[in-house]
Amino acid sequence: MKKTISLAIVFAFIISCSTVPITGRKQFSLVKDSQLLPMAFQQYEGFLREHKVSTNAAMTKQVKSVGKRISGAVDRYMRANDMADKADSYRWEFNLIEDKSINAWAMPGGKTVFYTGIMPIAKNEDGVAAIMGHEVAHAFARHGAERMSTGMLAQAGGIAVALSTGNKDPRKQQMWMTAYGVGSQLGQLKFSRVHETEADKLGVVFMIMAGYNPEESVNVWIRMSQRADAGQAPPEILSTHPSNQTRIIALRNWIPEAKVLAKKFNAQTLTN
Ligand SMILES: [Zn+2]
Numbered sequence: 726m727k728k729t730i731s732l733a734i735v736f737a738f739i740i741s742c743s744t745v746p747i748t749g750r751k752q753f754s755l756v757k758d759s760q761l762l763p764m765a766f767q768q769y770e771g772f773l774r775e776h777k778v779s780t781n782a783a784m785t786k787q788v789k790s791v792g793k794r795i796s797g798a799v800d801r802y803m804r805a806n807d808m809a810d811k812a813d814s815y816r817w818e819f820n821l822i823e824d825k826s827i828n829a830w831a832m833p834g835g836k837t838v839f840y841t842g843i844m845p846i847a848k849n850e851d852g853v854a855a856i857m858g859h860e861v862a863h864a865f866a867r868h869g870a871e872r873m874s875t876g877m878l879a880q881a882g883g884i885a886v887a888l889s890t891g892n893k894d895p896r897k898q899q900m901w902m903t904a905y906g907v908g909s910q911l912g913q914l915k916f917s918r919v920h921e922t923e924a925d926k927l928g929v930v931f932m933i934m935a936g937y938n939p940e941e942s943v944n945v946w947i948r949m950s951q952r953a954d955a956g957q958a959p960p961e962i963l964s965t966h967p968s969n970q971t972r973i974i975a976l977r978n979w980i981p982e983a984k985v986l987a988k989k990f991n992a993q994t995l996t997n
Pocket residue numbers: 859860863920921924961962
Protein backbone atom coordinates (compact mmCIF):
# COMPACT_ATOMS: atom_id res chain seq x y z
CA MET A 726 0.00 0.00 0.00
CA LYS A 727 2.72 2.42 1.07
CA LYS A 728 4.81 1.46 -1.92
CA THR A 729 1.93 2.12 -4.29
CA ILE A 730 1.50 5.58 -2.85
CA SER A 731 5.19 6.47 -3.14
CA LEU A 732 5.30 5.19 -6.70
CA ALA A 733 2.24 7.26 -7.48
CA ILE A 734 3.95 10.32 -6.03
CA VAL A 735 7.14 9.73 -7.99
CA PHE A 736 5.09 9.33 -11.15
CA ALA A 737 3.08 12.44 -10.37
CA PHE A 738 6.32 14.33 -9.82
CA ILE A 739 7.67 13.31 -13.20
CA ILE A 740 4.58 14.44 -15.04
CA SER A 741 4.00 17.56 -12.97
CA CYS A 742 7.14 19.62 -13.34
CA SER A 743 6.75 22.75 -15.39
CA THR A 744 8.58 26.03 -15.77
CA VAL A 745 7.47 29.45 -14.62
CA PRO A 746 7.48 31.75 -17.64
CA ILE A 747 9.93 34.70 -17.57
CA THR A 748 11.87 33.58 -14.46
CA GLY A 749 12.47 30.05 -15.80
CA ARG A 750 12.13 28.48 -12.35
CA LYS A 751 11.10 24.82 -12.34
CA GLN A 752 7.95 24.25 -10.37
CA PHE A 753 5.95 21.30 -9.21
CA SER A 754 2.20 21.10 -9.46
CA LEU A 755 -0.20 18.24 -9.03
CA VAL A 756 -3.24 20.45 -9.41
CA LYS A 757 -4.59 21.35 -12.81
CA ASP A 758 -6.11 24.75 -13.48
CA SER A 759 -9.22 23.00 -14.77
CA GLN A 760 -9.70 21.63 -11.24
CA LEU A 761 -8.48 24.61 -9.29
CA LEU A 762 -9.97 27.62 -11.07
CA PRO A 763 -13.68 26.73 -10.79
CA MET A 764 -13.19 26.26 -7.04
CA ALA A 765 -11.30 29.50 -6.69
CA PHE A 766 -14.01 31.40 -8.58
CA GLN A 767 -16.68 29.95 -6.33
CA GLN A 768 -14.72 30.73 -3.17
CA TYR A 769 -14.13 34.28 -4.34
CA GLU A 770 -17.90 34.79 -4.68
CA GLY A 771 -18.29 33.44 -1.15
CA PHE A 772 -15.58 35.76 0.15
CA LEU A 773 -17.27 38.81 -1.38
CA ARG A 774 -20.61 37.84 0.12
CA GLU A 775 -19.06 37.56 3.57
CA HIS A 776 -17.07 40.81 3.46
CA LYS A 777 -18.02 44.43 3.05
CA VAL A 778 -17.10 45.84 -0.33
CA SER A 779 -15.77 49.39 0.04
CA THR A 780 -18.11 52.28 -0.68
CA ASN A 781 -15.19 54.61 -1.38
CA ALA A 782 -15.83 55.21 -5.07
CA ALA A 783 -12.51 56.89 -5.87
CA MET A 784 -10.34 54.20 -4.26
CA THR A 785 -12.43 51.41 -5.74
CA LYS A 786 -12.12 52.94 -9.17
CA GLN A 787 -8.37 53.19 -8.78
CA VAL A 788 -8.00 49.54 -7.75
CA LYS A 789 -10.19 48.38 -10.62
CA SER A 790 -8.50 50.50 -13.27
CA VAL A 791 -4.97 49.56 -12.16
CA GLY A 792 -6.06 45.92 -12.04
CA LYS A 793 -7.39 46.16 -15.55
CA ARG A 794 -4.18 47.65 -16.91
CA ILE A 795 -1.87 45.19 -15.13
CA SER A 796 -3.95 42.12 -16.00
CA GLY A 797 -4.14 43.47 -19.54
CA ALA A 798 -0.34 43.39 -19.68
CA VAL A 799 -0.31 39.82 -18.33
CA ASP A 800 -2.97 38.81 -20.83
CA ARG A 801 -0.97 40.30 -23.72
CA TYR A 802 2.15 38.52 -22.53
CA MET A 803 0.36 35.18 -22.34
CA ARG A 804 -1.22 35.48 -25.79
CA ALA A 805 2.09 36.43 -27.39
CA ASN A 806 3.85 33.48 -25.75
CA ASP A 807 1.74 30.43 -26.57
CA MET A 808 -0.45 30.69 -23.49
CA ALA A 809 -3.75 31.67 -25.08
CA ASP A 810 -5.55 28.79 -23.35
CA LYS A 811 -4.29 29.96 -20.01
CA ALA A 812 -5.28 33.54 -20.83
CA ASP A 813 -8.78 32.35 -21.78
CA SER A 814 -9.19 30.43 -18.53
CA TYR A 815 -8.52 33.46 -16.28
CA ARG A 816 -11.42 35.58 -15.02
CA TRP A 817 -9.80 38.77 -13.83
CA GLU A 818 -11.73 40.71 -11.23
CA PHE A 819 -10.64 43.40 -8.78
CA ASN A 820 -12.44 44.46 -5.64
CA LEU A 821 -11.65 46.68 -2.69
CA ILE A 822 -13.07 45.55 0.65
CA GLU A 823 -13.56 47.57 3.82
CA ASP A 824 -10.99 46.12 6.18
CA LYS A 825 -8.14 47.76 8.12
CA SER A 826 -5.76 44.84 7.51
CA ILE A 827 -2.72 45.63 5.42
CA ASN A 828 -3.49 42.99 2.86
CA ALA A 829 -4.11 42.15 -0.77
CA TRP A 830 -4.21 38.89 -2.66
CA ALA A 831 -5.02 37.29 -5.98
CA MET A 832 -6.52 33.84 -6.24
CA PRO A 833 -5.62 31.39 -8.99
CA GLY A 834 -7.37 32.54 -12.15
CA GLY A 835 -7.09 36.24 -11.32
CA LYS A 836 -9.72 36.97 -8.67
CA THR A 837 -8.16 39.77 -6.68
CA VAL A 838 -8.93 41.64 -3.46
CA PHE A 839 -7.38 44.78 -1.99
CA TYR A 840 -8.12 45.71 1.63
CA THR A 841 -8.67 49.41 2.43
CA GLY A 842 -5.89 49.04 5.04
CA ILE A 843 -3.25 48.69 2.35
CA MET A 844 -4.25 51.85 0.48
CA PRO A 845 -2.24 54.31 2.65
CA ILE A 846 0.83 52.17 1.95
CA ALA A 847 0.09 52.09 -1.76
CA LYS A 848 -0.34 55.87 -1.41
CA ASN A 849 -0.64 56.62 -5.14
CA GLU A 850 -1.53 54.96 -8.42
CA ASP A 851 1.99 53.66 -9.05
CA GLY A 852 1.99 52.23 -5.54
CA VAL A 853 -1.30 50.43 -6.18
CA ALA A 854 0.27 49.13 -9.39
CA ALA A 855 3.32 47.81 -7.51
CA ILE A 856 1.14 45.83 -5.10
CA MET A 857 -1.19 44.77 -7.90
CA GLY A 858 1.73 43.57 -10.00
CA HIS A 859 3.00 41.48 -7.10
CA GLU A 860 -0.36 39.86 -6.33
CA VAL A 861 -1.27 39.26 -9.97
CA ALA A 862 2.17 37.68 -10.42
CA HIS A 863 1.29 35.07 -7.77
CA ALA A 864 -1.73 34.09 -9.88
CA PHE A 865 0.23 34.21 -13.14
CA ALA A 866 3.02 31.97 -11.78
CA ARG A 867 0.50 29.50 -10.32
CA HIS A 868 1.94 29.78 -6.83
CA GLY A 869 -1.38 28.69 -5.33
CA ALA A 870 -1.34 25.41 -7.22
CA GLU A 871 2.27 24.88 -6.26
CA ARG A 872 1.71 25.58 -2.56
CA MET A 873 -1.28 23.34 -2.67
CA SER A 874 0.68 20.54 -4.30
CA THR A 875 3.53 20.65 -1.82
CA GLY A 876 1.04 20.76 1.04
CA MET A 877 -0.73 17.83 -0.51
CA LEU A 878 2.47 15.93 -0.93
CA ALA A 879 3.11 16.31 2.77
CA GLN A 880 -0.19 14.58 3.38
CA ALA A 881 0.48 11.84 0.83
CA GLY A 882 -2.71 10.36 -0.47
CA GLY A 883 -4.91 13.32 0.41
CA ILE A 884 -4.84 14.70 -3.10
CA ALA A 885 -7.74 12.78 -4.57
CA VAL A 886 -9.82 13.38 -1.45
CA ALA A 887 -9.19 17.12 -1.52
CA LEU A 888 -10.11 17.41 -5.16
CA SER A 889 -13.21 15.28 -4.87
CA THR A 890 -14.62 16.97 -1.76
CA GLY A 891 -13.81 20.41 -3.13
CA ASN A 892 -15.66 23.11 -1.25
CA LYS A 893 -17.83 20.85 0.83
CA ASP A 894 -15.42 20.03 3.61
CA PRO A 895 -14.66 23.13 5.74
CA ARG A 896 -11.20 21.91 6.71
CA LYS A 897 -10.33 21.36 3.07
CA GLN A 898 -11.72 24.78 2.27
CA GLN A 899 -9.29 26.33 4.75
CA MET A 900 -6.51 24.42 3.04
CA TRP A 901 -7.49 25.86 -0.33
CA MET A 902 -7.69 29.37 1.06
CA THR A 903 -4.28 29.02 2.67
CA ALA A 904 -2.83 27.72 -0.56
CA TYR A 905 -4.15 30.74 -2.43
CA GLY A 906 -2.43 33.03 0.04
CA VAL A 907 -5.71 34.19 1.55
CA GLY A 908 -4.97 32.57 4.90
CA SER A 909 -2.33 33.88 7.24
CA GLN A 910 -0.56 30.60 8.00
CA LEU A 911 1.83 30.71 5.07
CA GLY A 912 4.93 30.84 7.24
CA GLN A 913 5.26 27.10 7.50
CA LEU A 914 5.10 26.50 3.77
CA LYS A 915 8.66 26.33 2.61
CA PHE A 916 8.23 27.71 -0.89
CA SER A 917 6.76 30.98 0.25
CA ARG A 918 9.99 32.91 0.28
CA VAL A 919 10.82 31.77 -3.23
CA HIS A 920 7.31 32.77 -4.27
CA GLU A 921 7.55 36.23 -2.73
CA THR A 922 10.82 36.98 -4.50
CA GLU A 923 9.44 35.68 -7.77
CA ALA A 924 6.23 37.69 -7.41
CA ASP A 925 8.30 40.82 -6.77
CA LYS A 926 10.29 40.29 -9.95
CA LEU A 927 7.35 39.43 -12.21
CA GLY A 928 5.22 42.15 -10.68
CA VAL A 929 7.72 44.85 -11.60
CA VAL A 930 7.85 43.59 -15.20
CA PHE A 931 4.05 43.69 -15.47
CA MET A 932 3.75 47.15 -13.91
CA ILE A 933 6.29 48.54 -16.37
CA MET A 934 4.49 46.85 -19.28
CA ALA A 935 1.29 48.54 -18.10
CA GLY A 936 3.00 51.94 -18.10
CA TYR A 937 3.61 52.51 -14.38
CA ASN A 938 6.71 53.80 -12.65
CA PRO A 939 8.61 50.81 -11.20
CA GLU A 940 10.64 52.97 -8.81
CA GLU A 941 7.51 53.33 -6.70
CA SER A 942 7.65 49.61 -5.87
CA VAL A 943 10.72 50.30 -3.75
CA ASN A 944 8.88 53.09 -1.90
CA VAL A 945 5.92 50.81 -1.28
CA TRP A 946 8.10 48.23 0.44
CA ILE A 947 9.78 50.96 2.48
CA ARG A 948 6.36 52.20 3.64
CA MET A 949 5.30 48.60 4.24
CA SER A 950 8.30 47.86 6.42
CA GLN A 951 7.75 51.02 8.44
CA ARG A 952 4.21 49.88 9.19
CA ALA A 953 5.28 46.36 10.08
CA ASP A 954 7.99 47.67 12.35
CA ALA A 955 5.44 49.90 14.00
CA GLY A 956 4.01 46.84 15.70
CA GLN A 957 1.30 45.97 13.21
CA ALA A 958 0.71 42.32 12.47
CA PRO A 959 2.99 41.64 9.49
CA PRO A 960 1.07 41.61 6.22
CA GLU A 961 1.12 38.53 3.99
CA ILE A 962 3.73 40.14 1.84
CA LEU A 963 6.16 40.50 4.73
CA SER A 964 5.44 37.48 6.86
CA THR A 965 7.59 34.99 5.04
CA HIS A 966 10.06 37.19 3.34
CA PRO A 967 13.78 37.80 3.65
CA SER A 968 14.43 41.01 5.54
CA ASN A 969 12.86 44.14 4.12
CA GLN A 970 16.28 45.55 3.41
CA THR A 971 17.18 42.50 1.32
CA ARG A 972 13.94 42.82 -0.56
CA ILE A 973 14.36 46.52 -1.26
CA ILE A 974 17.91 46.03 -2.51
CA ALA A 975 16.84 43.11 -4.70
CA LEU A 976 14.03 45.18 -6.21
CA ARG A 977 16.31 48.13 -6.94
CA ASN A 978 18.80 45.82 -8.63
CA TRP A 979 16.08 44.14 -10.67
CA ILE A 980 14.43 47.26 -12.11
CA PRO A 981 16.92 47.83 -14.99
CA GLU A 982 16.53 44.23 -16.23
CA ALA A 983 12.77 44.39 -15.72
CA LYS A 984 12.65 47.48 -17.96
CA VAL A 985 14.46 45.60 -20.73
CA LEU A 986 12.09 42.63 -20.43
CA ALA A 987 8.98 44.82 -20.33
CA LYS A 988 10.12 46.67 -23.43
CA LYS A 989 10.70 43.38 -25.22
CA PHE A 990 7.31 41.94 -24.20
CA ASN A 991 5.51 45.13 -25.14
CA ALA A 992 7.23 45.06 -28.53
CA GLN A 993 5.88 41.52 -29.04
CA THR A 994 2.35 42.58 -28.30
CA LEU A 995 1.96 46.21 -29.23
CA THR A 996 2.88 45.99 -32.91
CA ASN A 997 0.32 47.47 -35.33
ZN1 LIG B 1 3.08 37.82 -2.01
